[in-house]
Amino acid sequence: MKNQELLKIAEEYGTPVYVYEVEKIREQYKKLTESFDDKTRFFYAAKALTNINILKYIQALGANIDCVSIHEVSLAIKAGFTPDRILFTPNCVDITEIETAMRLRVHINIDNISILEQFGNKYGDTYPVFVRINPHILAGGNYKISTGHIDSKFGISIHQLRHIQRIVKTTGLKVEGLHMHTGSEIKDIDVFIQGLEIMFQMLEYFPDIKYIDMGSGFKVPYQQGELETDVKSLGKKVLKAITAFKKESGKDFELWFEPGKYLVSESGSFLVSANVIKQTTATVFVGVNSGFNHLVRPMFYDSYHKIENLSNQVGPERIYTVVGNICETDTFAWDRKINEVKEGNVLVLRNAGAYGFEMSSNFNSRLKPAEVMFMKGKAHLIRKREVFEDLLKNQIEVL
């Protein structure tokens, strides 16, 4: 998608606006499916971006979906995913949310002993489940997004294997799948092989396993010089290990992954306008008409998003600090070379498809941005920009 097309969208729909080029999602999905065999299934981690149109698009690609809340499950069903293509992987939910998922007939992934025991006691062998294992592998780009380490709240520790076995034995519970997700932005593909080997060992203890789900953590490049997770060699290595294991053990199972960021990050651009150029004694700030209320990743994860000036694509570069309009430290980027910015210019933050709109809020009583889908050369508004009334929508005035 060309810069001119982005600029046209900014003019037509205003800023701030998220734009998703769906062709990019298709390309990423194709790269994954081509790197593995036909039997490997990919479950899009919906929490990265849940606009219903994006879910429908991903559904039509043939992907499956991984949901972390019951409402994501409902969105998935609305988008056309059949229950066998939905995996529910919640964390710290109560048994009633699990039971709702059960009535919807989706795959359920249980991540703590307490619920496993309650579920087993109530339903015995009538509804097979997944167990989320915490293998205690530290992986991922940032502590906040690493989920497999010893301090993590996710999964059931591998050291509690005996306890899981006791519950299974006592209640008759059927474990149809084993799951692990060690974090996001994993560059070192050997982490997956390490995880897989732990899974192979676990198989011995669970005779009913049909699925092994290795989660995700597939990385996309944000900065110059950064690399994407090499899914091609990952595919080769993983398939080789699995083929050997299956042959040796006589066991069979399906391999699943749950890419979120990998599928949608690069499809997304976030367009903002420069409100103010502010020269201080220390730097030149570009103050834009957005903030961490719309894109929290830079402040929350120290993430890097490439920034370009769409209104001035050829001028000399200057060094800027790009900040938002929220009344708290609110920095998108320090010391960036950007083509000279004038007030009113439209800037693009790249790689904003994943965990962008999805993590937005109304902090400072500001309105959430619009979302536009770009498909087959055409822009479609897929979420209206919020209006003032939305702020009061659920408030009850008692004074």
Ligand SMILES: *Cc1c(COP(=O)(O)O)cnc(C)c1O
């Ligand atoms: C967030 C999450 C994912 C996706 O992670 P990405 O880094 O976006 O690919 C996959 N599985 C589970 C269980 C998750 O919570």
